[in-house]
Amino acid sequence: MPELSYREAVRDALTQAMRRDDDVFVMGEDIAEMGGSMGVTQGMLAEFGPERIRNTPISEIALAGAAVGAAMQGMRPVAEIMYEDFLTIATEQIVNQAAKHRYMSGGQLTVPVVFRTQGGAGWSPGAQHAQQLESWFVHIPGLKVVFASTPEDVRGLLWSSIYDDNPVVFFEHRTLYGLKEEVPEEIEPIPLGRARVHREGEDVTVIATGRLVHEALAAAAEAEKEGVSVEVVDPRTLQPLDENALVSSVKKTNRCVVAHEAVVRGGFGAEVAAVIQYQAFDWLDAPIERVGARFCPMPFAPVMEEWVVPHANDVLEAVYRTVGRGN
Amino acid sequence: MATEIKLPRLGQGMESGTIVKWLKSEGDKVEKGEPLYELDTDKVTQEVEADASGVLLRIAVAEGEVPVGRTIAVIGEQGEEVAEEAKAEDRPEEEGSPGPAREAERERGRAASTNGSQTESAPAERSLDTGAARLKASPLARRIARERGIDLASISGTGPEGRVVAEDVERAAAAPASAAAPAPAAAGEVEARPLTSIRRTIARRLTQAWTIPVFQLTISVDMTRTNELVTKLRAANPDVRITVSDVLAKLSAAALMKHRDVNVQYTEEAILVFPSANIGIAVAAPQGLVVPVISACERRTIPEIAIARVDVVERARAAKLQAADMEGGTFTISNLGMYGVEQFIAVLNPPQAAILAVGTTEDRIVAVDGAPAVRPMLTLTLTCDHRAVDGATGAEFLATLKASLEEPGLAL
Numbered sequence: 172m173p174e175l176s177y178r179e180a181v182r183d184a185l186t187q188a189m190r191r192d193d194d195v196f197v198m199g200e201d202i203a204e205m206g207g208s209m210g211v212t213q214g215m216l217a218e219f220g221p222e223r224i225r226n227t228p229i230s231e232i233a234l235a236g237a238a239v240g241a242a243m244q245g246m247r248p249v250a251e252i253m254y255e256d257f258l259t260i261a262t263e264q265i266v267n268q269a270a271k272h273r274y275m276s277g278g279q280l281t282v283p284v285v286f287r288t289q290g291g292a293g294w295s296p297g298a299q300h301a302q303q304l305e306s307w308f309v310h311i312p313g314l315k316v317v318f319a320s321t322p323e324d325v326r327g328l329l330w331s332s333i334y335d336d337n338p339v340v341f342f343e344h345r346t347l348y349g350l351k352e353e354v355p356e357e358i359e360p361i362p363l364g365r366a367r368v369h370r371e372g373e374d375v376t377v378i379a380t381g382r383l384v385h386e387a388l389a390a391a392a393e394a395e396k397e398g399v400s401v402e403v404v405d406p407r408t409l410q411p412l413d414e415n416a417l418v419s420s421v422k423k424t425n426r427c428v429v430a431h432e433a434v435v436r437g438g439f440g441a442e443v444a445a446v447i448q449y450q451a452f453d454w455l456d457a458p459i460e461r462v463g464a465r466f467c468p469m470p471f472a473p474v475m476e477e478w479v480v481p482h483a484n485d486v487l488e489a490v491y492r493t494v495g496r497g498n
Numbered sequence: 499m500a501t502e503i504k505l506p507r508l509g510q511g512m513e514s515g516t517i518v519k520w521l522k523s524e525g526d527k528v529e530k531g532e533p534l535y536e537l538d539t540d541k542v543t544q545e546v547e548a549d550a551s552g553v554l555l556r557i558a559v560a561e562g563e564v565p566v567g568r569t570i571a572v573i574g575e576q577g578e579e580v581a582e583e584a585k586a587e588d589r590p591e592e593e594g595s596p597g598p599a600r601e602a603e604r605e606r607g608r609a610a611s612t613n614g615s616q617t618e619s620a621p622a623e624r625s626l627d628t629g630a631a632r633l634k635a636s637p638l639a640r641r642i643a644r645e646r647g648i649d650l651a652s653i654s655g656t657g658p659e660g661r662v663v664a665e666d667v668e669r670a671a672a673a674p675a676s677a678a679a680p681a682p683a684a685a686g687e688v689e690a691r692p693l694t695s696i697r698r699t700i701a702r703r704l705t706q707a708w709t710i711p712v713f714q715l716t717i718s719v720d721m722t723r724t725n726e727l728v729t730k731l732r733a734a735n736p737d738v739r740i741t742v743s744d745v746l747a748k749l750s751a752a753a754l755m756k757h758r759d760v761n762v763q764y765t766e767e768a769i770l771v772f773p774s775a776n777i778g779i780a781v782a783a784p785q786g787l788v789v790p791v792i793s794a795c796e797r798r799t800i801p802e803i804a805i806a807r808v809d810v811v812e813r814a815r816a817a818k819l820q821a822a823d824m825e826g827g828t829f830t831i832s833n834l835g836m837y838g839v840e841q842f843i844a845v846l847n848p849p850q851a852a853i854l855a856v857g858t859t860e861d862r863i864v865a866v867d868g869a870p871a872v873r874p875m876l877t878l879t880l881t882c883d884h885r886a887v888d889g890a891t892g893a894e895f896l897a898t899l900k901a902s903l904e905e906p907g908l909a910l
Binding site: 421452453454492495 | 636637638639640641656661663664665
């Protein structure tokens with residue numbers, strides 16, 4: 172089995188889809204010669220040429236709109252939004268156009284576009300380049316939202332996103348690009364809407380996304396030493412959400428922690444907590460704990476950034492609170 | 499507003515306690531933190547402090563065994579009406595809140611294992627709305643209590659903020675109904691003394707200890723140098739009552755640190771090896787044998803050990819030990835030397851793997867350099883859990899202890 176980094180896994184999915192299918196193409200800022208600001212599309216220009224690896228002007232609304240138009244015309248564009256912070260500029264096209272046309276045309280149109288983007292703290296990019304805005308898009312009917320946490324997942328999920336006939340906002344995490352793991356020789360598409368149980372446990376379920384999946388796994392290893400058995404589940408697709416997997420896990424453990432890097436207030440974890448409390452109310456033995464960033468713009472100073480975003484110890488403390496060992 | 503005083507859970511595994519006597523009478527003023535009553539548990543008899551200030555309006559349970567979480571008294575304002583409340587929890591009440599349709603829907607979602615036997619008249623937590631704080635219970639705990647017909651109000655919560663969690667309900671469900679004290683036998687001159695909690699615990703634990711495969715090792719020690727050391731320590735620390743027991747605790751701890759394989763506990767999965775020598779001191783208290791623990795004796799000086807020992811022994815004799823005083827021991831010393839006992843075999847104090855039985859120090863004629871000499875001799879007998887400790891391991895520990903008692907400097 173080949174070993175791929177998260178970055179290479181994204182590139183592999185794009186490359187293989189483009190080799191297989193002429194309708195697939197990539198567009199974005201500095202993605203051609205430069206290979207993207209995160210190096211994801213490096214080398215692809217040489218193989219596919221400037222028609223299919225298209226540099227765009229520095230206008231997210233323009234490139235998103237062009238991608239939506241191409242999708243409505245039957246292409247399967249993958250538009251890269253350099254930082255998810257810049258989704259704010261493309262939001263008109265994503266929310267008001269991409270998400271709506273299939274519905275408003277009575278199904279005559281589909282918009283099979285993928286908006287790939289990345290973000291996250293951990294390398295001091297400052298307040299305008301480190302946000303985690305996935306929950307904004309979960310709120311929009313007509314969009315699918317993916318947040319992958321491992322190389323294998325990001326490859327299989329991107330493949331499914333490209334071939335989904337609906338617009339998908341596809342979140343990658345900046346600090347995961349270097350993460351390596353062995354992946355199957357052939358891409359195995361991962362259906363959108365299926366969670367992954369990373370680790371089984373008995374006492375507490377941690378539902379985590381993105382970078383926090385790895386922090387949760389570290390916390391689980393630590394908790395195990397103290398005799399607390401933690402199950403770690405990554406929904407992977409935030410919309411549609413694999414509610415059954417999450418609820419059945421919590422029905423088994425009776426305790427739940429939700430964890431993401433985005434701020435707690437209005438974060439995706441709030442939605443998960445609502446789903447769990449409604450469907451597993453009579454199974455809950457402790458309040459659902461939420462782990463996320465503190466409610467403030469991301470500081471530039473590394474020590475402050477470190478303090479604002481959650482880490483394994485924050486997950487661990489939340490886990491201990493659910494089993495009554497907290498302070 | 500009146501506060502219901504409930505029987506607290508003072509340690510893990512405590513299911514009930516026996517109220518020995520009240521230190522306040524109904525109508526007395528009570529300050530929060532003041533001793534309120536004496537409680538006898540399977541570990542200790544101790545005074546329990548009031549957790550509210552006011553007037554002791556009512557004593558609901560004057561004496562006898564009470565399950566954890568049961569209301570035993572009410573503290574409130576002078577003249578407040580309480581008679582109803584103190585009884586409220588015993589009164590089952592129809593649960594009115596969930597509409598029938600909703601309840602049916604919920605029931606469909608529940609595991610089939612409930613056998614369909616719903617008791618709709620589940621004793622309700624709602625009966626507590628008169629004055630007492632709202633009962634906190636997790637949804638899961640409420641469901642289990644509902645399904646098994648357990649009165650949540652009778653359960654003391656161990657979760658955050660005293661919340662009743664599922665484990666508390668499970669424990670309550672597993673506990674047998676509180677046993678009434680056996681009636682005294684009327685026949686002849688035999689006096690039947692009801693078992694106290696502590697006596698029951700002694701019986702249970704020592705019976706359990708009897709099932710463990712053990713062996714004993716006996717060794718005699720020349721106490722000349724240790725006695726000299728005690729004399730010097732007393733001179734140097736006139737305020738502290740230093741005894742041979744303290745030197746024994748210190749040197750045992752040092753020997754345990756050298757032979758860590760004795761400072762262990764056997765479990766089904768693993769041998770637990772402890773980093774510190776927490777030495778239990780068997781104390782004959784009026785209510786029965788108790789074993790308070792002096793933690794980390796390897797890090798304490800002999801005078802420090804003496805201070806700690808005097809403290810716990812005095813409190814043991816006054817029946818004022820707390821449950822925490824008796825937790826965490828890794829090795830026990832039982833000393834009957836003061837009664838002139840020459841040597842004896844101590845029964846293991848599970849889960850600890852070893853216990854040292856200390857006899858009296860007496861002048862005996864021993865051979866020294868080929869000639870008879872009179873020396874103060876002490877006989878030590880070590881009982882070991884053979885599942886965790888082998889004979890040679892125990893013997894090496896004992897040899898080290900003997901050598902350091904005969905020349906305390908060796909323990910440095």
